């Protein structure tokens with residue numbers, strides 16, 4: 001509603017573009033890398049690369065700030081509600097009746113595609129679009145997220161998806177194992193193995209048009225320790241070494257001058273102040289809340305899908321009375337941050353405002369509360385989180401500034417050198433920007449925008465007069481804070497959500513809430 005006055009501005013310009021056949025794009029994802037850990041000491045290779053390219057100082061994850069959600073947003077260029085991946089863990093009774101599912105596991109993805117006619121990820125991914133233009137892609141992910149990035153539907157042009165030591169097509173794996181041995185079990189070695197699989201095996205016959213390397217670090221170690229822990233800093237150094245390996249391989253292939261390299265993280269990171277056992281708390285308060293079902297749910301039963309810093313609530317039969325009681329309970333709690341509901345309610349925002357509405361939406365989504373206070377290693381950003389990890393450990397997926405603000409650095413022939421970009425940017429902007437670089441026009445309008453203000457050829461007009469960087473540069477980003485309240489006899493619930501906008505692309509900056517007793 002509040003955005004009704006904002007003009008319509010199409011992000012990726014439609015119309016013909018010249019295919020750029022000689023260009024390569026390499027995306028390296030450092031899972032969970034906070035931008036404030038990029039430094040000459042922590043990340044020497046990335047530091048040097050950033051000096052040769054452009055640092056995006058105001059980059060955003062999509063909400064929930066979780067891996068599968070942001071991986072899918074990165075490669076589709078659309079918000080979660082539109083691509084279908086709205087959380088890492090969701091309850092989809094049509095896929096699995098008895099518990100929440102991990103959205104990326106092969107059996108789930110396959111069933112989801114069967115049920116939707118191949119639209120489990122509802123829009124084409126970057127890899128699919130590049131393949132359709134007749135060019136080759138390689139996805140090399142140390143984590144399971146790889147399957148969501150390219151599940152190899154249709155023509156593949158000898159393209160490959162590697163995900164946590166598995167591959168599509170399946171027979172590619174033997175050539176990698178022959179050279180590198182089996183996929184290791186230790187996190188840092190998994191990243192090193194996946195990096196070598198890319199540079200030494202999958203790039204053997206040349207660097208393809210699009211490559212994406214997904215490193216599991218520093219995410220995995222930050223979960224086991226916390227942001228700023230010695231082990232987490234070592235994991236960041238390991239990610240930097242993988243980047244150095246990729247850049248050296250590009251140099252060796254004489255491909256540096258024709259390759260744009262993007263270093264991006266899927267989300268930021270926080271430290272858990274309190275672990276909140278919502279299932280117990282709700283059951284103690286007279287709700288029937290479950291994470292496992294033994295038989296058919298009864299109307300009013302609440303199925304929980306925990307996502308670390310956010311929780312999804314599915315109320316059986318969508319019983320309105322129970323949804324209302326649940327929301328009012330959360331609003332009077334000391335752990336709720338921002339509450340989104342499918343049906344409009346006092347003191348909540350709609351799922352639409354977080355861009356997470358789809359056919360399988362939960363009734364209620366809650367982001368936990370956060371603070372900017374420091375953890376045991378002097379690193380800012382504390383959150384309450386679900387029952388899955390203990391206080392003092394790292395996690396994410398809230399609307400905290402520290403989860404939603406993530407890393408993006410780009411360098412290569414299409415980017416300005418030695419500059420910074422202070423305009424709001426986000427993970428949904430990568431796909432439209434890369435498609436523009438490769439001269440591919442998506443069939444449907446994307447939600448992200450082309451980062452033309454950061455690009456050397458940004459000023460050039462597309463043939464039919466599309467997006468101009470001058471337009472973007474003259475377009476001051478707008479920021480608004482939404483606020484909503486609910487009064488109770490004992491006090492008032494208040495929650496806020498800050499949103500930035502450039503053109504028609506919106507970015508969620510941060511959101512939080514609190515109950516103020518009378």
Ligand SMILES: [Zn+2]
Nearest residue numbers: 031032067266
């Ligand atoms: Zn992640």
